[in-house]
Amino acid sequence: MSGGETYRLHVDGFPRTVSGAWIGDSLLTVLRDALGVTAVKDACEQGRCGACSVLLDGRLAASCTVLAADADGARVVTVAGLGTVGLARAVRATFLAEGAVQCGFCTPGFVVAVTDLLTRRPDADADELREALAGNICRCTGYGRIIAAVQAVQRDRAVQRDRDAR
Amino acid sequence: MLAGARESGTEVVLLSGGTDLVPALRSGERRADAVVALRRVQELRVRGAGADSLTVGAGVTYTDLVGWSLSPGLARTARVVGSVQIRNTGTVGGALGSARPAGDLLTFLTAADAEVLTASPSGPARLPLARFLAGGPAPGAVVTAVRLARPGGPQTYLKIGGRQAAFPAVVSCAVLVDRLRRSLTCAIGGVGRLPARMEEAESAAAGDIDWATGTASPAAARRFADLVTAAAARIAPALPVGPRESAEYRWHAAGVLAGRAFTRCLLPAATPDEPT
Structure with a gap:
């Protein structure tokens, strides 16, 4: 592949066609600049901050470290595509209720990462939460409110599970 | 294709993972006329165990290695690489390609006397990690796997x-x-x-x-x-x-x-x- 070829991405449930993009473009650049998907945030462009986190075929990835053309055919899910019910809704609502959002720039990446984490490890303890979220940087909250929000989601879901089991 | 491209002066880069290469392309630190992305080559994502040795495909990610009970040392090394995002994306082959001075996997593989397995139009080859790092792969060769001895102690x-x-x-x-x-x-x-x-x-x-x-x-x-x-x-x-x-x-x-x-x-x- 060289410059300017056409490929298809599957973004938040919709097929999208990318044409004329530079072959070296990251998924982050293509999502934001070519497709107008601003639910992913652009901050460090070095895979360090997590603001551009997406699910790529179900795996958490920093979209600035993924070659867009190599995501041809893969399912890309941003915070906007996580859905409006269930866990993703609970994570968003609890972030608001617990004050885990200040300037909000890191929030889309955090919501994707937290949803991924709680899908895989619903009962993760505080140490595991901190380790699993280390790839997402927040410069406002000091993380206390974010961890508290994640734990609040865990408690609510545990209560829900108990209720469903009865 | 790689060999042909080199002769014609085209800058072809191999992409395995991308956690180093994609940001470097974006920033202009690396340049490429063409990119060969290896993510979908399933044959590179295999890891296996022989009687004395372990073989880890170049496309195996750190996340794939985190829970690998056959090599607790490799598993521990993979577990402390970057973040979840990086571990899900970065690969063994990418670590060799980037060859960072304090690369986590590179340091472990150096201590492990690992060998690098490559494939090229002239066939498969195997060379010690130090020689691979000193000279790089032969022109047109692709790293397919690394091989290291089964652990014999802590x-x-x-x-x-x-x-x-x-x-x-x-x-x-x-x-x-x-x-x-x-x-x-x-x-x-x-x-x-x-x-x-x-x-x-x-x-x-x-x-x-x-x-x-x-x-x-x-x-x-x-x-x-x-x-x-x-x-x-x-x-x-x-x-x-x-x-x-x-x-x-x-x-x-x-x-x-x-x-x-x-x-x-x-x-x-x-x-x-x-x-x-």
Whole structure:
């Protein structure tokens, strides 16, 4: 592949066609600049901050470290595509209720990462939460409110599970 | 295709993972006329075990290795790489391609005497990691896997640096003990351009270890740490120094990490926190 070829991405449930993009473009650049998907945030462009986190075929990835053309055919899910019910809704609502959002720039990446984490490890303890979220940087909250929000989601879901089991 | 492209002067880069390469393309630090993305080559994502050796495909990610019970040392190394995002994306082949001075996997594989398996139009080839790193693969060759011996005793990997999820290690250290061969190997990353073996400290350790029990004394751990500090100071050419990463700091850190790694592998559990 060289410059300017056409490929298809599957973004938040919709097929999208990318044409004329530079072959070296990251998924982050293509999502934001070519497709107008601003639910992913652009901050460090070095895979360090997590603001551009997406699910790529179900795996958490920093979209600035993924070659867009190599995501041809893969399912890309941003915070906007996580859905409006269930866990993703609970994570968003609890972030608001617990004050885990200040300037909000890191929030889309955090919501994707937290949803991924709680899908895989619903009962993760505080140490595991901190380790699993280390790839997402927040410069406002000091993380206390974010961890508290994640734990609040865990408690609510545990209560829900108990209720469903009865 | 790779060989042909090189002849025509086209800059072709191999992409395995992308955690280093994609940001470098974006920033202009690396350039490419064409990119060959290897993510979908399923054959590169295989890992397997032979009677004496483990083979890990170049497309295997760190996340794939985190829980690998056949190599606790490799699993531990993979577990402390970057963040979840990086571990899900970065690969074994990518670590060899990037060849960072204190690369986590590179340091471990250096201590493990790993071999690099490649494929090219002239067929498969196998070469020691150090030779691969010194000369790179033959033109037109692709790294297919790394091969290392099955663990023969305790192994560990330790590093020191800034926030793990966001920055590579400043200094890294791998120690592998092989109770059958009665040998200890140690590599230090972050002092020279590539991880280096600590041969003098290794042979001193082999003499200090009580091989019947697979243990050593706190004095042996201190001696090991001192020998590593001294050897680190002799590595040439050393990396350029930064404001918070003087050469002296790196040598000191190398000794501290080596002493800790030695202690974890060889001192009875009763004294895990004994200062070294």
